[in-house]
Every structure is written in structure tokens, then in C-alpha cells.
Amino acid sequence: MPSTSDFVKKLYKMLEDQSFQRVIPWVPQGDCFVVKVHSILPHMFKPSNCAIFVRQLNKYDFHKVENTDDNTFGERSWTFCHPNFHADRREALENIKCKGGLQGGLQGGAGTRGMGPGMGIGPTDPSTYIQHLQPQITQLTATQEELSSHMRNLERNVGTLEHGLGGLERNYHEVLIEMIGFQRNMSQQDFVMQGLIEWVLRGGPNGGGGGSSGSGNAGNGGSDGE
The missing domain is CATH 1.20.5 (Single alpha-helices involved in coiled-coils or other helix-helix interfaces)
Structure with missing residues (x-):
């Protein structure tokens, strides 16, 4: 896909990587993707904050849509859609163009007015990260x-x-x-x-019978004297 921007290709590749399904997955229908963990974006792309990442998506005509059910992906999740950005239509990525035909503002080397080189795509892919x-x-x-x-x-x-x-x-x-x-x-x-x-x-043992024995002896002595 020579005409597809590096930004779009890298975003699509990131969504294909199963290791990132817990932070940036496709919706079940495959026509939108959800950013559940905002802090992952500065590590994967050159913008240093999520607001610049959203501006880049807007330049490629991605639209942020309201989540109908916050319980599915969380209250702080973001959902983005594009008519030519689908999970099963990789060939349609060629039709995603930067507004006004200026893709350089999102590339790592050539910066457009108001966006320096640091706002482009990071040099690493998900596996390298x-x-x-x-x-x-x-x-x-x-x-x-x-x-x-x-x-x-x-x-x-x-x-x-x-x-x-x-x-x-x-x-x-x-x-x-x-x-x-x-x-x-x-x-x-x-x-x-x-x-x-x-x-x-x-x-003790003689306490009760001692007196009787003495009387008997005295009587016997008197008889002998007679």
C-alpha cells in the first residue's frame, strides 16, 4: 500500500496485534476502534499527549463517536470511526487521505505548518515497543x-x-x-x-482404758495384805 500513510498503517497494524487488544481494540462490528488506555498513545506515536493524537486522527477525517454503552469499554474510553477504516477491509486504507492532501504533517520527517517533526509517527512498531x-x-x-x-x-x-x-x-x-x-x-x-x-x-490408743487398769491393780494389792 504505497499510497497509504504511515500513520494509518501503523494504527491498523496496532489494532491487528493481539497484544494490544486490552488497550486499543476494534469494536465487535469492526467498523470503529476504541482507545481504552490513553497513556499508551505517547509510547506508540510521536505526539506527547492524547490531544495531538486526536488532532492527527481528525486530519485524516476520523470522527470521534459517543459510546452508547460506557460499561462495555469504560467511561474514559474513546471510540473513532472512518468510512474506509475497517477490520476486514485492509485494502480500503489507500482511500484514507490527509485533509487537503497534506500527509507530511503526520509523517516523522516532513512537518507541516504548526506541527514539528516530533508530532509524526514513532520509529518503532508494536513488537519493538x-x-x-x-x-x-x-x-x-x-x-x-x-x-x-x-x-x-x-x-x-x-x-x-x-x-x-x-x-x-x-x-x-x-x-x-x-x-x-x-x-x-x-x-x-x-x-x-x-x-x-x-x-x-x-x-491416743491408751486415753480411754488407763484408769480402769490402775483400779484393778490397787484392789489386788489390798487382798494380798489381808
Whole structure:
């Protein structure tokens, strides 16, 4: 497609890339596309903000349409349409022209009045952009793995503490049972000692029969004297 602008080709290629479906997809009918994540645009195109990107679309006669259902793509999403920009009509891209025939304003090299070279198309395609992000993705993945490992260690430590607390609780109950048994034995011993003391105070085993034995002996002595 030699007559198709780089801007339109890159936009179409980006929509074909499955890795960008979560940020800039086609609508189900394939006659419009939706920008769901605005922050992705400055990374893919030279304009440094979304307003300039929208102006570029307007120069190619793209029209922003109102979303009938914000729940489908989100309240902050943008939907754009063009009669010759369809998911299944790649050949129609040749019919998309810059208004007034000035395509240079959207190209990276030649800038039109009011638009410098920095407002053109970026030199990288989506796959190159993904490769550029790969080190960050790798670092994030490693950080996530490290956090997951730390969480697993914490879970093991918590399990060990719970097991230790369970053992302490069992030991506490065992000691408590032993203390209750010891107190019961002490009470029984106190009862026995109290009974023994009372028995001794009453005279012990000879306390009740000592007087009768003495009277008997005295009587016997009197009989002998006679």
C-alpha cells in the first residue's frame, strides 16, 4: 500500500496485534476502534499527549463517536470511526487521505505548518515497543516471584508459630490438670492430719482404758495384805 500513510498503517497494524487488544481494540462490528488506555498513545506515536493524537486522527477525517454503552469499554474510553477504516477491509486504507492532501504533517520527517517533526509517527512498531518493555516486565516478574517466595516463608513461619502455640496450650492444660490433682491430694492430706491431731489430743490408743487398769491393780494389792 504505497499510497497509504504511515500513520494509518501503523494504527491498523496496532489494532491487528493481539497484544494490544486490552488497550486499543476494534469494536465487535469492526467498523470503529476504541482507545481504552490513553497513556499508551505517547509510547506508540510521536505526539506527547492524547490531544495531538486526536488532532492527527481528525486530519485524516476520523470522527470521534459517543459510546452508547460506557460499561462495555469504560467511561474514559474513546471510540473513532472512518468510512474506509475497517477490520476486514485492509485494502480500503489507500482511500484514507490527509485533509487537503497534506500527509507530511503526520509523517516523522516532513512537518507541516504548526506541527514539528516530533508530532509524526514513532520509529518503532508494536513488537519493538514490547521488546523495549521486556526488561521491565522481566524485572516485575522477578519481583513478583520474590514477593511470592517471601509470602510462602511467612506462611510457613505462621504455621510453625501456630504449631508451637498449640503445643504450649497442650502443656498448659497438662500442668493445670497436675496442679488440680496436687491441690486435691493436699486437701486429703490436710484432712488426714487434722484427724490424727484430734486422735492424739483425745489420748491416743491408751486415753480411754488407763484408769480402769490402775483400779484393778490397787484392789489386788489390798487382798494380798489381808
